[in-house]
Amino acid sequence: MxxxxxxxxxxxxxxxxxxEIASLPAQKERAEGWRRFxxxxxxxxxVLIDQICWNELNENGILDLHVSDPYWRSAxxxxxxxxYKWENMPADMVVDPYIxxxxxxxxxxxxxxxxxxxxxxxxxxDVAAQAMESVINSMEDVEKIKIPQISLDEAAEKExxxxxxxxxxxIIGWKFTGIIMHLGAWDTIAYWMSVTTCYLELMDRPEMMxxxxxxxxxxxxxxxxxxxxxxLFDTTGHYCHCSHTYRPDDTDxxxxxxxxxxxxxxxxxxxxxxxxxxxxxxxAYMKRIFPHFKHIYYxxxxxxxxxxxxxxxxxxxxxxxxxxxxxxxxxxxKLPKTIIxxxxxxxxxxxxxxxxxxxxxxxxxxxxSAAKRHGKQxxxxxxxxxxxxxxxxxxxxxxxxxxxECMR
Numbered sequence: 035m036x037x038x039x040x041x042x043x044x045x046x047x048x049x050x051x052x053x054e055i056a057s058l059p060a061q062k063e064r065a066e067g068w069r070r071f072x073x074x075x076x077x078x079x080x081v082l083i084d085q086i087c088w089n090e091l092n093e094n095g096i097l098d099l100h101v102s103d104p105y106w107r108s109a110x111x112x113x114x115x116x117x118y119k120w121e122n123m124p125a126d127m128v129v130d131p132y133i134x135x136x137x138x139x140x141x142x143x144x145x146x147x148x149x150x151x152x153x154x155x156x157x158x159x160d161v162a163a164q165a166m167e168s169v170i171n172s173m174e175d176v177e178k179i180k181i182p183q184i185s186l187d188e189a190a191e192k193e194x195x196x197x198x199x200x201x202x203x204x205i206i207g208w209k210f211t212g213i214i215m216h217l218g219a220w221d222t223i224a225y226w227m228s229v230t231t232c233y234l235e236l237m238d239r240p241e242m243m244x245x246x247x248x249x250x251x252x253x254x255x256x257x258x259x260x261x262x263x264x265x266l267f268d269t270t271g272h273y274c275h276c277s278h279t280y281r282p283d284d285t286d287x288x289x290x291x292x293x294x295x296x297x298x299x300x301x302x303x304x305x306x307x308x309x310x311x312x313x314x315x316x317x318a319y320m321k322r323i324f325p326h327f328k329h330i331y332y333x334x335x336x337x338x339x340x341x342x343x344x345x346x347x348x349x350x351x352x353x354x355x356x357x358x359x360x361x362x363x364x365x366x367x368k369l370p371k372t373i374i375x376x377x378x379x380x381x382x383x384x385x386x387x388x389x390x391x392x393x394x395x396x397x398x399x400x401x402x403s404a405a406k407r408h409g410k411q412x413x414x415x416x417x418x419x420x421x422x423x424x425x426x427x428x429x430x431x432x433x434x435x436x437x438x439e440c441m442r
Contacts, residue, residue: 040100041100048110048113049133049205050206052133052206053206055117061129061130061131067080068278068280069280069282071413072281074372077411078441080278080412081126081437082126082277082414082415083127086115086119087421089158090423090425091118096118097114097115099114105194108136109135112133113133122433124433132206132208133198133202134208134210135209136211137212138190139184139185139212141182142180142182144179144180144182144222144250146178146226149166149167150166151166166226166227168227170223170226170246173242176242176245179253180253184257184266210288210289211271212261213267217254217320218301219251219319220304220316233303247315255323258326265289268295270288274298274329275298276415277331277353277376277413279329281329283328292326293327295328296331297331298330298332299332301336302335305336312341317345321347324350324351329350332353333354333356333357334355336355336359337359338360339360339361339364339365346369353373354373354376356377358378358379358382366404371410374413375412377405377412377413377414377415378418379401379416381419381420384421384428389425389428398414
């Protein structure tokens with residue numbers, strides 16, 4: 035255990051505050067509400083806020099990290115951010131009664147290294163414009179894609195468990211969280227080729243793009259098999275792609291297989307291709323992968339209302355993203371009632387010179403009205419927040435306004 039006495043004091047102090055929040059009666063009530071919501075029982079719309087510009091919230095160093103060990107520094111970061119969200123923009127978030135620690139899972143990757151140039155406007159932010167240089171230019175390059183190999187560092191896991199017992203004993207319990215698989219193949223391909231090159235090659239060399247997707251599909255299926263053999267899939271986090279996933283059919287096991295858990299898929303750059311291309315180059319492959327999971331969250335920033343006939347047929351989809359690029363009324367009309375409408379309010383509303391609360395209310399009411407009119411279960415997740423113009427109260431007010439509108 036490479037922790038100083040100061041590190042230990044910091045982690046225990048944060049765990050004590052986290053435990054106070056997690057022990058509130060509201061947490062059980064909220065989790066139960068999500069269980070009903072996620073199984074399509076009558077419930078009001080839900081609201082969550084995630085993927086936040088943390089660099090703009092660090093007033094007086096409240097989010098500064100001080101723990102020296104990299105692994106436990108990440109645990110410090112998790113607790114600081116969860117505490118901050120609960121105290122400032124809780125919306126419908128749930129804080130589970132245990133600290134969540136990442137299992138030390140290793141992945142060798144796909145064997146290709148993207149060539150990316152990043153340009154930042156704000157050096158304190160993780161957000162950057164990116165330009166990718168293609169590293170796949172021929173069928174020979176496709177052969178460079180390797181099947182990722184997954185393993186568990188058992189010695190590291192044993193040491194983490196012993197340290198967690200020492201740190202949190204008498205304060206709060208802890209659990210390991212495992213893999214929530216990201217099945218967004220086209221996000222990865224865009225880093226290997228650039229978005230523009232992907233579009234050109236879909237037209238000029240579709241056989242090469244099919245070959246890439248075939249390699250990646252085999253890679254995903256192999257990773258699923260490997261992780262299932264080791265029971266590495268997550269069953270304790272109750273979170274997938276910024277959404278709470280509590281359901282009555284959750285497993286009681288703390289280790290799981292893909293058949294116990296959620297995964298998420300997306301094809302964001304396909305917003306600018308035809309629906310039939312989405313079906314041919316995305317859905318056809320995901321139909322081979324999604325059946326291996328119990329539940330799927332599908333979509334992110336991609337437009338889906340105009341290709342609902344294809345994406346709604348993907349297996350095991352429980353939630354689907356209605357991004358700012360989707361026409362929300364058409365999305366709500368076309369979405370099957372068996373799938374939750376996971377709306378993404380535009381974060382641009384928080385990036386204007388002046389925060390327009392009435393514009394936020396009008397936007398939320400439009401979404402709520404569309405979902406209600408077509409009888410769809412609705413959650414609204416504010417995410418991908420690049421900037422709030424260094425005005426933290428905007429997030430608190432969004433949380434308050436969204437809850438007010440959802441309770442009307």
